[in-house]
Amino acid sequence: MKTHYLNYVAGLSLIFLMASCGNQGSETSQVLGGSAAEQAYVAPGEYDEFYAFMSGGYSGQITAYGLPSGRLLKEIPVFSKYPENGYGYSEETKAMFNTSYGEVPWDDSHHIELSQTDGEFDGRWLFVNGNNTPRIARVDLTTFETVEILEIPDVAGLHCAPFITENSEYLVSGTRFSVPIPQKDVPIDTYKKNFKGLINYVSVDPEHGHMELAFQIEMPGFNYDLARNGKGKSHGWSFLTTYNSEQEHSLLEVNASQKDKDLMAVINWKKAEQYMKEGKFTERETSYFHNLMNEETSIAESEEKTLTKILDPKECPDMVYFIPVPKSPHGCDVDPTGEYIVGNGKLSADMSVYSFDKIMKAIEEKNFDGEFDGIPIISYEAALDGIVKKPGLGPLHTEFDGRGNAYTTFFISSEVVKWDVASKEILDRQSTFYSPGHLVIPGGETKKPDGKYLVAMNKITKDRYLPTGPELAHSAQLFDISGDKMKLILDFPTKGEPHYAQAIAADKIQPNSVKFYDIENNKHPYATLGESKTRVERDGDEVHVYMTAIRSHLAPDNIEGFKVGDKVYFHLTNLEQDWDVPHGFAIQGATNAELLVMPGQTRTLLWEPKRPGVFAFYCTDFCSALHQEMSGYARVSPKGSNVPLKWGLNEKLRENEQAAHDFYEKAKQNANIGK
């Protein structure tokens, strides 16, 4: 282990030699003492103190972990279809994947934002961005299910999203890549002339959480990278880092790294709201999709939208400013008081910390250093509060502990550095393994951080765990930050590539967690509310099977009369009303997926039988002692055959609903004879 580690260090020695602060910290074997293990230990049957929600990066999903144990609680499917439970394959969830490009079954999820009330997490919803096909998704934290996806039009690479304001008024979402707006066929080297970047303000309905694209601000063609919103006194303002203010379009790693300073956008969104009210926007025709899970039917519905409202900073004075930030900033983080804004210039040797009060004063005194495309550039010196000198190499992201300290990840020097926000003094540094991207402290971006733990999410794994071939899980390290020095207490692999994560006290979510869906509220049009209502109906070559599941049988479990070429819809209602009794449904020859149906829920699988025969179907969730018996047969006859549609459960197969009703009435009487 140690040799490998040293090899790795040697491999990056050139970079490390550049670091004046090349403190590589202690070896992990020394750090993980007995007391550290105890701190991360959550005894069997006990609960973690926090939920940590990690984005999945290229998995497109979200994972929920417990802290401090690092135990994986659930993978929540969001932007990627998930055959494991039928998300994106069932008829009810297909519409979640609709976009202006058609069905897009995957995305790259980056930044988790939990809903906030008065600058604190309220545990209601979780928002996450899809990077590649610009989208924002909402997860309901009572069910841990994706319930809404909104496409963002005319942007490219929605990386700078979905950063939330302190009362969840808006999700601020900027484009990573600038593109021609509206899209048109132009030579790429006309970038400077034709390419623009949109910053989107997505409003969140305070009662239901529904998202709506409120307005877009048309900005110069930079790359908008990350953002944070003000809090407390700076509430009403957004801060967004940019890179490529060189406005280059090729070999960005060199060409977009030439300027000493790039620009941070500072947006007064209250002012923008005022301009919207005054009607100072222009409308543009476009196309984007809004997909929403209907709470009553539990069916996702898609709506295409065709208009956006755009504000132009040139027409709207005092709405947008720029501030210079040293060399290609990445993260841009606001401390719990709302006064300090940290610009992490990833190629800079120092970190610039800005003061909100000074920014306001500079704006008031018009202390500007020129302008870019009509947008005033605030003087760097006037806005600057101070500089953290030589903190490390490659600063990316900063979070806060609520005790006046900031914690910044350094990608190149592979460490987390703790520093004092007011004095800019460096207090501690600890190595991570290896090269951290984001870090998360529970509530670390809110007004009231819970500064007990810190998780660094690393981009490089190499020798941290037993090898698994060329592709490795990403590693995360958990630090106890309650003392003066950060202490590594746990190391755990994660799913996909977590970028940002947010963590929240368990007691803000646990009491509201839904155990099962109340079947009395099931308004699904194909729900079968009781075994006596099970039936099969044919409409041309469409066949609808109204099926129920309850321990330990599917009803009906014998069906005849399907024909090759039919489109068979199995509408399975789980009649259970108890916690943790899902039933599954799988049928041979299905070319899509299976269904996993929660108690009280209805889900539909389309099956298109391709050849005659008798095909088995069964419950895929080991639901009960007689789970293996929970199965049935579907008979498929050749196209044009006259085998009638018949179905049943432990009876002579029947052909109509009245027979089914009579059967169950008789069964009920039989059951009562003994009394």
Next chain:
Amino acid sequence: MSLKQKSRLPQILMLLGVLSLGAVFLFPLWQITLDAAQFPGGLKMHIWINKISGSEKNIIQNINILNHYIGMQYIEPDSIPELKYFPLVAYSMMAIGLISLVLNKAWAYLSWFIIIAILGALGIYDFYLWLYDYGHNLDPKAPIKVPGMTYMPPLLGEKDLLNFYVTSYPHLGSGFLGLSTLLSFAAFWVKRKS
């Protein structure tokens, strides 16, 4: 003064007795708890004078699902006639209690006491018969058959039934019923002494 007060005491006791009887509509008579590893907190079934409820809304469905594996009959409150006529009996006894209170005679209190005591004993015997029936009258086609095994829950006490540890004890409603019986006897006693 003190004599007058004393003469009122039996009526007050009887009134309290009648009110206690009314409390059977507010609290369950019996609680049967099924404990097993997979059911944290246990499944608690409450038997009332007029209904069956439980620690969760769907308790009967969930117990029925478990019971059908061993061939027990479905518990269907609608087909248990006692849940319909027991409340009428209770209302009648409350009415008779009020009449005895107006009569304010020792024999009236004593009669009421004897009737309620007999009814209470009959109620418990009836409950026992139901438990016996549920526990012994099993479907011969049950998926799980354990030779010689029956599943009658204890009337009073605790018992292992396959994976469940079953606990059966009176609940608050029975307490009030007992209290009502004692109060009527006290009314009789005080009246007779005076």
